[in-house]
Amino acid sequence: MDLNRVATFLRVVEAGSFTAAATHLQLPTSSVSRSVAKLEEDLGVVLLERTTRKIALTDAGRAYYERAREAVAGLDEANLLAGEAAREPSGVVHVAAPPELGGKLAVLLGEFIRQHPRIHVDVITTARGAELVGGQVDIAIVSGQLRDSDLIVRKLGVSVHRLYASAAYLERRGVPRTVADLARHDAVLYRGSGGHATWELVGPRGPESIKVQGPLSGDSVQFVFEAVVGGHGIGLLPEQLLSRLSASAMPIEHVLPKFSATGALQSLVHASRHLPKRVTLLRDFLSQHLVSCERAC
Missing domain, CATH: 3.40.190.290 (D-Maltodextrin-Binding Protein; domain 2)
Known part of the structure; x- marks a missing residue:
């Protein structure tokens, strides 16, 4: 599992669109879209319903988003604590x-x-x-x-x-x-x-x-x-x-x-x-x- 793809998916959901997420991540919109599509392929489930105007979470996508958000937040905290441990307080x-x-x-x-x-x-x-x-x-x-x-x-x-x-x-x-x-x-x-x-x-x-x-x-x-x-x-x-x-x-x-x-x-x-x-x-x-x-x- 590529954690970068998980993080990109979370950013798309929080931003509300592929375009807004791409702007925040400073990536082409096409790259962001491919990353989420590859994540869905790896999981074997559709996470987002896409239309020309908006995106919406599927039921599976909503459940995945909630758990993935907690996991990534925990990983961020672990990275922060590890960084602090390496430095003199x-x-x-x-x-x-x-x-x-x-x-x-x-x-x-x-x-x-x-x-x-x-x-x-x-x-x-x-x-x-x-x-x-x-x-x-x-x-x-x-x-x-x-x-x-x-x-x-x-x-x-x-x-x-x-x-x-x-x-x-x-x-x-x-x-x-x-x-x-x-x-x-x-x-x-x-x-x-x-x-x-x-x-x-x-x-x-x-x-x-x-x-x-x-x-x-x-x-x-x-x-x-x-x-x-x-x-x-x-x-x-x-x-x-x-x-x-x-x-x-x-x-x-x-x-x-x-x-x-x-x-x-x-x-x-x-x-x-x-x-x-x-x-x-x-x-x-x-x-x-x-x-x-x-x-x-």
Whole structure:
């Protein structure tokens, strides 16, 4: 089977005539007509009904066109991917990530671009990265459950959250000694809580829950961190966010250090299964190293 004849047949159908297809292919109309006729001869079936004014697909031609179009598109994609594999990956990858990952991500991306110096990574810090995928960004790191969508999701794992407060707050309001004591304190909460939330904590005696409230809430870990540092209450923060700080540089203190909570699920999302090599390389790199960091933190 001559694939050039198949491609010529597809072009005739899409162009609507032998003449238009010949113009696009920069071939004589007679050559295009002979190519399709030879394909029909090879297949032993009539693909096109021809009149002096127009062409029309036969039933067999319509079925052949649909399958052949998919096959040629797959071959074109395979050729493109093979070409990319033969070249050193280059170009820009746009990534969205929550603000609290900024420091950790900068370290990881530094290693990535040392490995792939022709790739440029552009990072947008936002808590709503999933909404940008397929438009402004190629891939996004998101926290929490995703709404139903067509995005491709790769789960990274969950983070460990612990309780923190500033020294000034604890001096003013006292240090909680039990989980029940938290009900009498101000909590810095995540957006959507309406000023109230239930914290599910795990400690020496197993799971414990407590209803908390507070006058401040925000939609990012960074806001909660800054509010806790500012002395506005007790917050549940990812342990890995503060793990790089030395004890002397820690701006806040552990509260009830034997207790922890499971944080939001983190995921890596993108819009298509078929990605340019530069995007695939970064996706796989982040999947490996972010998961490793979560486990290590």
